[in-house]
Amino acid sequence: MKKIFLAIALVSTFLFSCSAQSGEQAAETSDSAEAPTEQAKSKPDGDKEGMDPSNTSKDIHLVSPKSAEVPMGDAELVVRVEKENLTPEDVSVQVSMPMEGEADMTSLAIVEPGDKAQEFKIKTNFGMAGPWTVQVKAKDAEPATLAFEVK
Known part of the structure; x- marks a missing residue:
């Protein structure tokens, strides 16, 4: 009988602590619901994103x-890599x-x-609305970080 009471007490404590953390997390999420969107749209230099989400690599x-x-x-994203003689195997995403x-x-x-020289198609799936980051690396090239707001 004592073992059953102890087990019930432990399970109750665990459930109570999980529900308290869930409530705190929900409050934090609702307070900062706009923060990820603004963060994804801002470039490091402070300009708003929209016309060119890739201005991070030469x-x-x-x-x-x-x-x-x-x-x-x-x-389907298309990127241009300013290096000659690259294959899709030389590009990682x-x-x-x-x-x-x-x-x-x-x-x-x-x-x-891609359809043109030095261009590559990137096929992916944005499975959820919100801020997404696409990191593109190519052999002997400076990497790029592309930011997208998925609607």
Whole structure:
């Protein structure tokens, strides 16, 4: 009987502490709901993002889409790498979305040759609305970080 009472007390304490943390986290989330959006739209130099979400590298430039706002779901990005004779195997991409209190959400990225020389298509899926980051690295090139606001 004592073991059952002790088990019930432990489970009750655990459930109470989890629900208290969940309530605090919900309050923090609602207080800072606008912060991630503004952070994703701001460049390091303070200018607003929108026309060119890629201005972070001298070697890698975003060709398409022209806007930092993209729809949720499957997406195709096109980047230009200012280096000659690169193949899709020379280009690596990491797609992620920061998650408060958890590890970043990631998405698979497939790199294919583009329609023009030095261009590469990046096929990915933005599975959730919010701020996403696409990090593009290429052999012998300065890496680029592209920021998107997924709607």
